Amino acid sequence: MKTYPLKNDHRPRFRIPYEDVLNTAQYEAVTTVEGPILVIAGAGSGKTRTVTYRVARLIEAGISPEAILLLTFTRKASEEMLRRASTLLDHRCENVRGGTFHSFAYATLRRHAQELGYETGFTVLDRVDSEDIIGFLRGWMKLNTKERRFPRKRTIASIFSKAVNKGDTIEDIVFDDYPSFVQDIPDLVKLHEAYRMYKQKNGLMDYDDLLVNMQALLEKNNVIRTRLSGVHQYIMVDEYQDTNILQADIVKLLAETHHNLMVVGDDSQCIYGFRGANFGNIMDFPTIFPDTKVIKLEENYRSTQPILDLTNIIINRARQKYTKVLFTRKKSGVSPALIVARDERTQSRFVAQRILELRENGVPLGEMAVLFRSGFHSFDLEIELNRANVPFIKVGGFKFMETAHIKDVLAHMKILANPKDALSWHRVLTLLENVGPKAAQDISRQVITAQKGLAAISDVTPKPAYAKAFEHLKETLIALSQNPFRSVSDIGEKLIDYYRPLLERRFDNHPKRYKDLVQLIAIMERYGDLDKFLSDMALEPPNASVDSVMATDYEDEQLVLSTIHSAKGLEWDTVFVIWALEGRFPAIYAARSEEEMEEELRLMYVAASRAREHLYFAYPVNIYDRGTAMVLSRPSRFIDGISEDILEPWSLGGQEELDYLDW
DNA sequence: GTCACTGATCACATT
């Protein structure tokens, strides 16, 4: 018998049946391995699915997981995608490099701090930290002692950040967005320079610096750029419509040597313009990479036809026309509803009652969400839900990590990690009775210039007025620094014991705040390393608000309350959009420019398109707006005047009788 | 000079 030599089949064999589980466009995106790809992915079109399958596909095709870089908007998003990819294929997917631009920049810059003039590494400032520094500098420069009010530190921080993220000058930003401070431009420019110097001198970077320095490093240093580009051979970027110029540039530089870059986004869901996001990035992508393959995902798998009919109307109210038309095969469904409530209480009562009814009808609590424009819009509803015993988690709005009592505890930990941290010293010292800004600065300067770490605290001779309190602080810190084997949570517990009396003196509502500290310990328990804990808390803090940080741990069914910004990329069976009131949503500020108003519209589109089956818009009437001295009673312009067979008006019966029961 | 306290004023969204 003759043996015929069959050649080895070098084509990879794929375990996952991509053809069967993906539509044509998705398949195209998933199986294109090389070259630049732009995926325009409409709401609910299976974007996450596409990215997930592509990760699996690349690895199945033999690409090393370490060569893949997945940049997403939140850490949760990349974790989720990689987890799903692992389920599809195998654990190799866990080795893919995933995270936010900021965390990627942080990790990279840590290794190259010297090239940037940061001699011994750096610490990341969160928003509150950078505001505090700006506050000090403003005081030292005597800018707040004029007759006219100088902008608040918070406003100043916004101006600085916008300038960086939009690539504009301070002057441009003030003229466009803060016209009332035009006279202060020279001082703001000086302050900005002082802020820059201060960060440089003290080894600090704020969020914006991470991007700026990353971009600068890649652009200026050919060796590093080429090496990083070589390491990250396959790059994927999610939510590309919400990247700013710096981020787009970072991606471009990283992909320089290979152009294996897939960006995914939806121009009609760009909602971070205030942060410099520019959906022009999507439009320009094919120009920057001329051989780009453009793929559009237009089949919506999420929403029913009645919901899609409405979201299409909303997005078509934009002046800017967008690039795609969505369709769905889920033809049947109930119409979205529009509910007018006579006041905020009634709106809350409606939502709570309807949620309980839907749960009775079999919709799990975890499949329902209430969305709103601004964090505080849910306060009244939270009270109502507590009363009705509906468990919920709130996402967005005020951050757990940014509350004063949490920052106080973290400041003590930061001192242990880095005794040169002047900002934390200041915070820790001014907590002591009879220690104010002046004494705090004298002490922290003495400790830091001594150059002998925490030990220098023993050389300080405190004034009698605060000697006792200071001794206590000293003993606590030294005791903790002498045992390097303590766990993060152990350190945390000891510090909270120390801090508790100070907390009680500082805050009237200390019992509530103390509970937060107990929750903080639970978070610490997930960490073995103090530095890692601290950098995570700055870079990727839990997104849930104060009361619900821990709630995520037990996975019981919970209603989700969320700002629309934080609801990006998510979906639920049932969505309530509350405060759909002209003057609140769109917010009054948006009337300033057409661009901002367009962004508000896209935000409404994002909110509405989160829903699969049930969608409700509610708004209260007769709301007095202090800023404008107007009474708000109209529905949001984005959903006003839509025919009743698309958006069905509901009127609430029995409002009068019920009303007095609660008051 | 320094610190603690008070009451008016302001507050959109986030890494």
Next chain:
DNA sequence: GATCAGTGAC
């Protein structure tokens, strides 16, 4: 809730 200017006490 946090900020900030103004006030009085030491």
